[in-house]
Amino acid sequence: MGTSRSWMALLSILLAGSACRPEGERADPAGLDAIANRYVVLALTLGHHDPSYVDAYYGPDSLKASADRDSLPLAAIRLAAESLLVRLGDSAPAYGDSLVAMRHRYLTTQLGSMVARTRMLAGERFPFDEEARLLYGVTPPSLGEPYFDSLLARLDSLLPGTGPLAGRYQRFRASVTIPPALVDTVFRTAIAACRARTLEQIALPEGERFDLEYVTGTSWNAYNWYKGDAHSLIQVNTDLPIAIDRAVDLACHEGYPGHHVYNALLERSLVRERGWVEYSVYALFSPQSLIAEGSANYGIDMAFPGEARTAFERDSLFPLAGIDTALAARNGQVRQIVERLNYARNEVARRYLNGAIDSAAARAEMQRLWLSTPDAAAKTVRFIDEYRSYVINYNLGRDLVAEWVERRGDTPAERWTAFRTLLSTPRLPGDLIER
Ligand SMILES: [Zn+2]
Numbered sequence: 240m241g242t243s244r245s246w247m248a249l250l251s252i253l254l255a256g257s258a259c260r261p262e263g264e265r266a267d268p269a270g271l272d273a274i275a276n277r278y279v280v281l282a283l284t285l286g287h288h289d290p291s292y293v294d295a296y297y298g299p300d301s302l303k304a305s306a307d308r309d310s311l312p313l314a315a316i317r318l319a320a321e322s323l324l325v326r327l328g329d330s331a332p333a334y335g336d337s338l339v340a341m342r343h344r345y346l347t348t349q350l351g352s353m354v355a356r357t358r359m360l361a362g363e364r365f366p367f368d369e370e371a372r373l374l375y376g377v378t379p380p381s382l383g384e385p386y387f388d389s390l391l392a393r394l395d396s397l398l399p400g401t402g403p404l405a406g407r408y409q410r411f412r413a414s415v416t417i418p419p420a421l422v423d424t425v426f427r428t429a430i431a432a433c434r435a436r437t438l439e440q441i442a443l444p445e446g447e448r449f450d451l452e453y454v455t456g457t458s459w460n461a462y463n464w465y466k467g468d469a470h471s472l473i474q475v476n477t478d479l480p481i482a483i484d485r486a487v488d489l490a491c492h493e494g495y496p497g498h499h500v501y502n503a504l505l506e507r508s509l510v511r512e513r514g515w516v517e518y519s520v521y522a523l524f525s526p527q528s529l530i531a532e533g534s535a536n537y538g539i540d541m542a543f544p545g546e547a548r549t550a551f552e553r554d555s556l557f558p559l560a561g562i563d564t565a566l567a568a569r570n571g572q573v574r575q576i577v578e579r580l581n582y583a584r585n586e587v588a589r590r591y592l593n594g595a596i597d598s599a600a601a602r603a604e605m606q607r608l609w610l611s612t613p614d615a616a617a618k619t620v621r622f623i624d625e626y627r628s629y630v631i632n633y634n635l636g637r638d639l640v641a642e643w644v645e646r647r648g649d650t651p652a653e654r655w656t657a658f659r660t661l662l663s664t665p666r667l668p669g670d671l672i673e674r
Contacts, residue, residue: 269332274323274346275517280306282520285316285353288360291523291625295502297467298519317357320350338664342515345665348376352525367589371628376526376668379631382582387608394576397569408610415570416480417560425560426451426475429490432551436542437495440655444469444507449499453477458621461489463498465521467506471499479614484574486556491542497535501662508663518665526667528629533636534661537644541658544651581634583608588623588630643671
């Protein structure tokens with residue numbers, strides 16, 4: 240009897256490993272589909288502890304129901320994520336399909352970041368650079384005073400008038416601010432232009448669309464809430480005056496070819512065509528955010544390369560907003576410098592979160608290094624309180640994406656091909672740096 244049962248067991252194992260195995264299982268020898276399902280449930284469960292963690296989810300209701308049913312404590316989520324990492328192993332096996340190899344790395348990297356987030360939510364605190372490395376897979380550079388001094392000196396020579404630089408900068412910004420009643424008109428015009436320029440280069444899913452809303456009381460300036468089925472809700476915060484630059488910035492960043500396009504292409508290429516469920520959840524505090532924010536910011540340069548942006552603003556948006564078009568050229572020069580000053584937020588966040596300065600000093604530093612108004616500086620510190628080292632994704636992410644795309648060609652066509660590839664594949668920061 241014993242022997243016969245052993246044979247039966249052996250027979251069932253042999254059958255399971257041969258022709259009886261379903262098609263999907265044979266195509267997925269490492270069991271990535273099962274790990275991906277579990278990853279989604281864990282990400283959704285972590286969202287119960289951290290309301291900002293799940294930025295978007297449009298996958299199966301059954302996985303959400305499973306997360307709601309289990310509702311694991313943080314320690315259990317961490318253990319489950321660590322056990323999935325053991326199943327994934329230290330390195331990906333040799334896959335014939337490079338996208339599957341990326342998928343394996345993606346799951347490993349995202350789960351590693353999830354473990355770090357559970358530790359933070361349980362009360363652990365890491366130094367700023369370590370937190371950035373654990374959550375986003377990159378170590379931000381430290382930029383000293385000379386970096387900011389040289390940019391501020393260039394800005395000083397561009398801005399007319401007398402008195403402190405911050406005051407002159409803010410007066411100049413006030414002269415290019417969109418009257419509140421015209422914000423919607425200007426934004427819709429900017430989004431239409433970004434969309435048209437993107438559609439010349441990227442075929443988007445049929446029926447793709449967005450809704451636009453204006454909100455107050457948030458720590459962010461704008462947000463894309465991706466709903467699935469190529470649909471986004473874009474919200475713009477109107478608490479503070481909005482300078483004309485923000486129209487193209489936010490239209491490209493939140494919409495085309497930024498977050499809306501990135502999400503829609505991932506949904507089509509990976510979730511629908513490949514059935515890879517893990518891309519239907521977007522974990523905010525994860526390495527994917529460096530690609531998302533970096534590509535959204537670099538997307539502005541993709542849609543409006545070189546002088547195209549200043550020309551569009553001068554010829555279209557300035558007249559719509561009733562702003563003197565003679566200011567457009569200088570505004571473009573000022574903008575290019577202030578964009579490089581974005582790294583000031585990293586430096587202030589590092590010192591503030593590491594406990595070297597308090598929130599009042601952080602606000603003062605934002606006014607000194609980024610020339611923020613007191614209100615804008617206060618808002619930035621609120622953002623840092625809420626999102627912490629996430630700030631690195633905007634500037635370092637943009638620069639890493641720019642280097643990766645620009646290494647792939649000099650012509651607009653070559654760069655759009657690279658950019659489209661980045662937005663349609665499971666690439667993470669390590670893929671940008673190493674490949
Ligand atoms: Zn963004």
